[in-house]
Every structure is written in C-alpha cells, then in structure tokens.
Amino acid sequence: MPLVSFLDVEKTYRSLQGVDYPAVEHFNVEIEPGEFFCLLGPSGCGKTTVLKMLAGFETPTTGQILMEGRPVTGASRDRGVVFQGDDSLYGWLTAVENVEFGLRMRHVGKAERRERALRYLELVGLRGQEQKYPAELSGGMKQRIQIARVLVNEPKMLLMDEPFAALDAQTRSLMQVELARIWQATRTTVLFITHDIDEAVTLGKRIGVMRAGPRSQVKGVVEVALNGARSRTDDAFLRYYKAVYEMIRDEVAKSIAGAS
C-alpha cells in the first residue's frame, strides 16, 4: 500500500477580482513508504501547492489526499515540513532549542529532549553549533537546523519545499550530498520539490515531472535505478538527466511563454 495517494486532486485559487485559477487538476501520484520522491516542474506549475495540500496547510478543491488510507485533514506531526526560507526558524531560540521545539510541545522531559536534539544535530553535521542563534549561522546551516528539527520529531514523512534553492551553488551541492546521506541513514519517506533537474536526478528514487500550469498535473514519472553515491559525470546519471530534460523541456518553454 502506498504511504500517500493523491486521488484526482484539484486546487483552484480565486483571485481578489474573483477570477478562478486552476493551479492543479487531475493530479494523481502515489508515494511508497521509504522512497525519495522528487516532484520536478517549471516555476509556477503548482509544485508548492501540492506540498501545501499534503502538509495540510491548504485543502484540495476537489479530490482526496490519503495518507495510510486516511484522508489528510490539517497539519500534523506525521508530515514534517522543511521550508525554502529560513523565516520558519525561531530566531529567539538557539539551534538546539529550535530542534527541541516539537519535543517540547509534546512535553518530552528536558534531559531526554536535549539528548535527542543533539543526536540529530550531530546527524545533520551541526555538532558544536548548538548554542548559536539562527542569525549567527549561514544559509546552509540554517537549512540543516530545519532538517534536524523535523527529523527529531520522527515524522512518517518529510516534505521539502525547494529547501536548497536559496543557497549558493557550492553549498547546495554539498547539502544534496548530506541529504542523500541522511536519507540513507534514516530511510524516512521524502517528498522533495525542486525545479532543478540535476538536483532531482541526484536525490530522487522516482521523479515526477509536472506540466506547466495552469491545470498542472504529473506528465510522467521517471524511476532512477541508481544506488549509492551518484556522480554527475556517470553515463547513467547523464542518461537520466537527458530523459528528464526531454520530458520537461516543452513545459519550461510553455511556462515561460505563459508568464511573458
């Protein structure tokens, strides 16, 4: 049984002028337990809308989203979210206090939650930075706090909304390697949103390619049969890159034409 199923999901936004904008329509995807699913699409195609609905921040206009067979109603700690921007971190809390947040909300004892938070800070490579405030840390480190803050909560699933898009190129590729390592270690199910083909092929076990909006949906799913460390120069990597590129090329063109 899939962990998550999107069943004919549609989301229509209404503008202030009363004009309807169907962001996604007939959206169908199934995510298996333990897999790393990348949702790839041109900007404005509704990727983030899909993530927000699964997170429970927004409700589908029609259709259903099931998790373990039950419809998603509102946010829950089953689905931890890593946001693109660092404004989701709590600036008045130190790194370790940020990571402890979910445990504190559940009244886990002080010593235990500190110990667990430190373990996850170690996992994301932030040991020694735990007493710093987010403002004192770099963009990459802040995203690591976000990842640790979600993982320590032991969610059934991790939702990542272009978490590395705001980072510089070097930090981004480093974070991709780190995330791949963390995923190997935890085997948490991940839904990863990106517009970067390279990132999708580097991380994804399956890549869902989306059409340009409006009325966006999944155009096709590419299964990436690469194991372990992936190298951008491998022939196999390039083959997948090409396959995905060919699938998304027209959509990007449409998206740009639609925007101008």
Place this chain on the structure above:
Amino acid sequence: MIRDSDGAARRALSGYGGYVLGFISLFVIWQLASLYLVSSVLFPPPTVVFRKGVLLVRNGVLLEHLSASLQRILAGFIAGSLLGIPIGLAMGSFRPVRRVLEPYTEFLRFIPSVAMITVAVIWFGIGEASKIFLIIYTTIFIVILNTAAGVSAIAPDKIRAAQSLGATRAQIFIHVAMPATVPYILTGMRLAMGNSFTTIVAAELIAANDGLGKMLWDGRLFMLVDEIFVSLVTLGLLGFVVDRMFRWSIYTFAGKYSPAT
C-alpha cells in the same frame, strides 16, 4: 587608500567619541548663539543655566520636581504597557476581537492625550491619578497598535512549521506568536516612553503642585528664565538617559528579541 589615522578617527567618531563631540557642539553653538546672536536675558547661555542647575540640585528643588515627573511617567508607562500588550496580542490574533476593539483604538488614538488633560482633571482632580491616567492613555494605544502589527507580521511559515511539528493552537500562541512579537512590543514601548514625556509636561503645566512642567510654569510666572532652561535641559537629558537605558536593557536582557536584528 584610507590612511590608518583616518580610519582611527572614523572609528572613534562612530563610537562614543561621536556622541561626546555631538553634545559638545550642541552646547558650543548654544553658547555662541546666546552671546552673539540673541544677546538677551531671555536666552541665557549654557554656562548660566548650568550654574543655576547646580544651585537647584544643591537645594533639592530640581530633584524633587524630577522625581515627581519620573514617578508619574513610570507608573503610567508600566500600567499602560501591561494593559496594552495583552489587548494588542488579542487584537492581532483574533479577527473578532480586532473588529470589536478597532473602533476604540482607531477613534481614541486621534484624540491627543494633551486634549484629554481637561477631562482628566475634571475626573481625577489635580493629584497623581489624573497624571497617571494621562500617561496610561498616551502609552496604551501605541503599545496596542505595535503589538497587533507585530502579531500580523509573523512569517506564516513560522506558524506552519509549528503546526507540522505538532503544536496546538494555544502552544503556537504562547511559544511562537508571543516571542515573535516581542521586538514590536519593545519598539511600541519605546515610542510610548517618548510620548509620556510630552504628556507629563503638558499635564504638569496645567495642573500640578510639582514636576518639571510645574517648574516651567513657575519660571514663566515669575520670569525665572534660567529655571525654565534648567527644566528644559533636564527634560532633554532625562529623555535621552531613559531611552538609552531602555535600549541597553533590550540588548542586555533580551538581545535575541532586539528590534535591530
């Protein structure tokens, strides 16, 4: 290229050195203006004012007025903030509360506290109660508006993150909305402190037995121009010192909440 000595001078000026220089220049310009520009007993130079000030400190008159004003400001300011913060939090968090209370805040904040002096004196007499009422009045709306604005300025992702970390609505209010709003509350309080000075002087000018405003009034009544200036300088210095203390305590005790970052 900037020479080292230039750099050192610039550093000195951007630190406390600049402050000292600014204050000295203020008094020098005043001294020159009163000696050459407006040479009149109605505009005493700082040296004269300073001597008078020392005299008034020695005989205890200045301190008596100063502490009277300061006590009123502090009492009203603290009470006004303590009332304003929860009201502002509630208005920012719950739309119905905002709808019900907005007519009050939007109507009353345009009636200046100075205009309320007459009413305050009629209601509470010329004692302490009327002054404290006026300081509360002048404090509360700024604190409410800033607090409410702070709540609505919270990044939506902060709330969403808490939701998906399993926090309840009440927990989000206490652990996210309140701390995220602290910088706005402190800014509102700082602005309110400035207004309190304006209000207390106006109130004491009209109806009081002591205070810096009363001192000003007496100075006018008996043509003690020096005393007027002592009172004015004291107000300026007091405001400056209190504001610095406020900023200092924000940075020291609530550095992580400081409005600057």
